[in-house]
Amino acid sequence: MADKLHTSHNVILPALEQGKIVVADRYLLSSIGALLIRAPELATVVQDAIHNRPWFRDLAETLVKPDLSIHLFANAEVAVDRFHRLENNRAFDIESNAYQQLLDEGAEVAHANGMHLFDTTVDSVARTFSKIKPLLDEALTW
Numbered sequence: 001m002a003d004k005l006h007t008s009h010n011v012i013l014p015a016l017e018q019g020k021i022v023v024a025d026r027y028l029l030s031s032i033g034a035l036l037i038r039a040p041e042l043a044t045v046v047q048d049a050i051h052n053r054p055w056f057r058d059l060a061e062t063l064v065k066p067d068l069s070i071h072l073f074a075n076a077e078v079a080v081d082r083f084h085r086l087e088n089n090r091a092f093d094i095e096s097n098a099y100q101q102l103l104d105e106g107a108e109v110a111h112a113n114g115m116h117l118f119d120t121t122v123d124s125v126a127r128t129f130s131k132i133k134p135l136l137d138e139a140l141t142w
Contacts, residue, residue, distance in 0.1 A: 068139040071110035074121040076100035
């Protein structure tokens, strides 16, 4: 969380104040998801913080709010396979059933926060981008 606050206040906000367009990957929710993939034993603590702890909500409220947030997901079997195909991730043991629960909860949080959700389970990168592009065109048009 500290790195997200630092990036928000020291990188994103100054760039926006200079009139720049900022595109960020792995903002708050995606960073939490990445953490839970690598440390699933933290799921209960993280979920409690997200849903029940005012301190987490208060910290999250201080982050710069994006004009457009996109949540890409795939079913657990496909996501785990993609994850394991990355060289750095082959040593991680991810159980598809537990991961599906995290994916479902992530989608709920994303939806509740006004993010645009796109299922990439069967779509190619090109097809997924074609679905996202109208949102980008709208967000980047003055």
